Amino acid sequence: MAVETKLPYDKQYVSQFSEKRGEPNWMKEFRLQALEQSENLPMPKPEKTRIDTWNFTEFNHEVTGAEISNLEELPEQLKVFFDLESKNENVLIQRNHTVAYASLADSLKDKGVIFTDIFTAVKEHSDLVKKYYMRDTLSVDENRLTALHAALLNGGVFIYVPKNVVIDEPLQTIFWQEDEEAALYNHVLIVADQGSEVTYVENYVSHNDEKPSVANIVTEVIALDQARVSYGAVDNFAQGTTTYVNRRGVAYRDAKIEWAIGQMNDGNTISENTTNLMGDNSHAEAKAVTVGRGNQSQNFVANITHFGKGSEGYILSHGVMKDKASSIFSGIGKIEHGASKSNAEQESRVLMLSEGARGDANPILLIDEDDVTAGHAASVGRVDPLQLFYLMSRGISKKEAERLVIHGFLAPVVNQIPIEAVRKQLTNVIERKVN
Amino acid sequence: MAASTLVIKDLHVEIEGKEILKGVNLTINTGEFHAVMGPNGTGKSTLASAIMGHPKYEITKGSVLLNGEDVLEMEVDERAQAGLFLAMQYPSEISGVTNSDFLRSSINALRGEGNEIPLMQFIKEMDAAMDYLEMDKNMAQRYLNEGFSGGEKKRNEILQLMLLKPAIGILDEIDSGLDIDALKVVSKGINKMRNDGFGCLIITHYQRLLEYITPDKVHVMMQGRVVKSGGPELAERLEAEGYEWIKEELGIEDETVGQEA
Numbered sequence: 001m002a003v004e005t006k007l008p009y010d011k012q013y014v015s016q017f018s019e020k021r022g023e024p025n026w027m028k029e030f031r032l033q034a035l036e037q038s039e040n041l042p043m044p045k046p047e048k049t050r051i052d053t054w055n056f057t058e059f060n061h062e063v064t065g066a067e068i069s070n071l072e073e074l075p076e077q078l079k080v081f082f083d084l085e086s087k088n089e090n091v092l093i094q095r096n097h098t099v100a101y102a103s104l105a106d107s108l109k110d111k112g113v114i115f116t117d118i119f120t121a122v123k124e125h126s127d128l129v130k131k132y133y134m135r136d137t138l139s140v141d142e143n144r145l146t147a148l149h150a151a152l153l154n155g156g157v158f159i160y161v162p163k164n165v166v167i168d169e170p171l172q173t174i175f176w177q178e179d180e181e182a183a184l185y186n187h188v189l190i191v192a193d194q195g196s197e198v199t200y201v202e203n204y205v206s207h208n209d210e211k212p213s214v215a216n217i218v219t220e221v222i223a224l225d226q227a228r229v230s231y232g233a234v235d236n237f238a239q240g241t242t243t244y245v246n247r248r249g250v251a252y253r254d255a256k257i258e259w260a261i262g263q264m265n266d267g268n269t270i271s272e273n274t275t276n277l278m279g280d281n282s283h284a285e286a287k288a289v290t291v292g293r294g295n296q297s298q299n300f301v302a303n304i305t306h307f308g309k310g311s312e313g314y315i316l317s318h319g320v321m322k323d324k325a326s327s328i329f330s331g332i333g334k335i336e337h338g339a340s341k342s343n344a345e346q347e348s349r350v351l352m353l354s355e356g357a358r359g360d361a362n363p364i365l366l367i368d369e370d371d372v373t374a375g376h377a378a379s380v381g382r383v384d385p386l387q388l389f390y391l392m393s394r395g396i397s398k399k400e401a402e403r404l405v406i407h408g409f410l411a412p413v414v415n416q417i418p419i420e421a422v423r424k425q426l427t428n429v430i431e432r433k434v435n
Numbered sequence: 436m437a438a439s440t441l442v443i444k445d446l447h448v449e450i451e452g453k454e455i456l457k458g459v460n461l462t463i464n465t466g467e468f469h470a471v472m473g474p475n476g477t478g479k480s481t482l483a484s485a486i487m488g489h490p491k492y493e494i495t496k497g498s499v500l501l502n503g504e505d506v507l508e509m510e511v512d513e514r515a516q517a518g519l520f521l522a523m524q525y526p527s528e529i530s531g532v533t534n535s536d537f538l539r540s541s542i543n544a545l546r547g548e549g550n551e552i553p554l555m556q557f558i559k560e561m562d563a564a565m566d567y568l569e570m571d572k573n574m575a576q577r578y579l580n581e582g583f584s585g586g587e588k589k590r591n592e593i594l595q596l597m598l599l600k601p602a603i604g605i606l607d608e609i610d611s612g613l614d615i616d617a618l619k620v621v622s623k624g625i626n627k628m629r630n631d632g633f634g635c636l637i638i639t640h641y642q643r644l645l646e647y648i649t650p651d652k653v654h655v656m657m658q659g660r661v662v663k664s665g666g667p668e669l670a671e672r673l674e675a676e677g678y679e680w681i682k683e684e685l686g687i688e689d690e691t692v693g694q695e696a
Contacts (some may be wrong), residue, residue, distance in 0.1 A: 026495055071582070253451075303694035318519075385490045385528070386490070386527050386557075387527045388490075389487075389488070389490055389511055389528070390523065390526060390527035390528075391527075391529070391537070391541075392488075392510070392511035392512040392540035393487050393488075393511055393512075393514070393515055393520070393521050394515055394537075394544070394545075394595065394599060395512050395516050395541055395544035395545040395599070396515075396540055396541055396544045397512050397544065398510070398511055398512065398542070400540065401512075404529070404532050404536075404537070404540065405529060405532070407531060407532070408529055408530050408531025408532040408578070408579075409530065410531065411529055411530070411531030411532075412531065414530075431684055
């Protein structure tokens with residue numbers, strides 16, 4: 001089956017879309033140029049995953065959502081993401097493509113912290129956004145989907161943490177696709193200036209079990225010298241959504257980026273997470289877990305590339321596969337020439353819960369420097385019968401024993417999510433998916 | 436406390452088609468400590484694992500009854516529910532599951548739905564047992580057996596024994612790999628369990644454990660059978676003279692079973 005890959009969104013549409021939002025001219029031009037490039041660029045080519053029958057074109061690009069005056073008003077299915085008692089003040093909820101709710105602690109505003117939606121940001125902080133938007137971590141012309149992302153951007157947030165500002169409370173976002181056919185071209189741009197620290201947690205939610213839609217997401221994390229960014233994410237798009245999500249980071253001297261990503265989509269997914277360790281002694285941890293079920297096909301790439309000397313990279317991906325789900329996990333640790341004393345470690349493990357599932361773990365080390373250390377571990381297997389025997393010998397039922405082993409297997413990411421409500425909600429999603 | 440009896444009758448067990456146990460007979464009542472001794476490779480650990488339902492062992496003949504109920508018909512968790520406990524020689528490591536979550540799940544599984552242990556009571560009991568076993572408190576929050584030293588794993592098995600309070604405990608080489616201080620602590624934990632409602636089957640090939648735990652009955656296994664039984668004096672004689680005299684007495688040349696020469 002050949003799938004139409006031409007989109008019904010042309011130059012005129014994109015211009016109008018940009019103008020309606022009052023975007024600065026550079027942004028409009030950026031979109032138009034990307035749109036033009038997209039026509040000649042190839043689709044991404046994920047390793048061992050065929051995407052030629054996936055839906056990338058059927059969706060609704062522009063929808064709006066109603067505002068919410070306070071978090072108590074949220075429907076139950078969204079309330080679960082918040083510790084309502086702890087009164088986290090740093091929250092942004094995007095409903096369809098509208099900012100439904102946004103708040104930021106005054107103390108952070110006073111320090112110059114910016115936490116706002118991407119459209120406000122391009123208007124109010126135009127130079128700052130322009131300086132980083134789709135430049136340092138990824139280029140528009142990597143493939144057709146990155147170009148379309150730039151052309152059709154319809155949501156997202158911008159975070160700027162000024163020099164030496166340390167934010168203790170996490171910044172939390174919910175990207176809620178209430179409309180079943182709404183596509184999400186979402187961009188998260190985080191700039192952590194020198195010596196700053198920030199923790200960010202996001203949830204993607206949609207409910208379109210049947211209606212087709214598309215999510216095309218780019219995250220960029222820029223950690224300047226000595227900055228620390230801790231990034232937690234739970235992707236939970238429903239079965240109808242085809243997801244292309246590309247999370248990129250760049251860490252400069254002595255900077256650290258930690259990713260903890262729960263990849264809980266029910267639809268077909270391409271997910272890439274790449275961090276470039278540009279600076280000496282920079283550090284990245286890329287931890288991701290997934291549960292695959294039904295007939296979904298997913299492709300995960302985790303890449304840490306070392307340019308700086310003494311840089312440390314650690315990749316962990318754990319996947320649970322059931323039903324007829326199929327997933328390819330590629331972990332790439334790359335050490336460039338000159339990045340001496342660097343260390344690239346990775347671990348990929350896949351737990352198979354049914355005969356019909358498929359999981360491939362491909363650990364890749366590409367090393368162009370002698371004075372380094374590197375290691376990898378990969379395995380694909382079933383739940384260990386001796387572990388079950390051990391747990392059951394204490395009176396725990398087989399079902400509960402399997403549940404404990406699976407949750408334990410996914411714990412490296414779950415435990416790292418810094419907001420308790422989000423952690424609990426991720427645990428519930430896992431529960432729902434494995435049972 | 437209710438009295439229980441575990442009766443093992445003519446038990447034959449195979450692993451991968453090879454017969455390891457060739458007719459074991461043993462009866463253990465609550466209130467009694469039994470020691471099963473013997474050189475390596477004589478089937479002692481197979482006996483322990485087979486009673487608990489280890490997936491690798493196949494029972495080809497014989498029976499195991501707990502208070503008249505057929506244990507071999509039960510799933511592994513049902514055996515635990517019925518009152519059996521096995522302290523394993525090589526406990527599994529389970530990443531991502533904390534020791535305390537595991538303990539609480541186990542206790543609650545045994546207590547049954549609607550009768551879960553209150554959290555504060557659980558913490559109190561766990562803390563007390565950990566103190567008694569001289570365990571570092573942070574072991575409660577570590578992942579189950581992951582990265583535990585040999586001695587820590589054994590203490591952790593005894594911790595479970597103390598908290599789960601089974602009717603019959605089977606301890607498979609609980610003394611192996613322990614230094615003398617750890618051995619004393621582990622023995623102290625086991626001795627604390629001694630009461631009319633608890634029976635114990637202690638499997639060891641060292642006599643030294645029995646310096647700290649006095650068994651009521653001692654059995655020697657060779658060639659997949661119990662070849663000699665007696666009182667504590669049997670253990671003392673084994674300590675003084677080794678196993679050779681038994682082999683001579685019974686005309687056994689090779690005491691092992693299921694191993695290629």
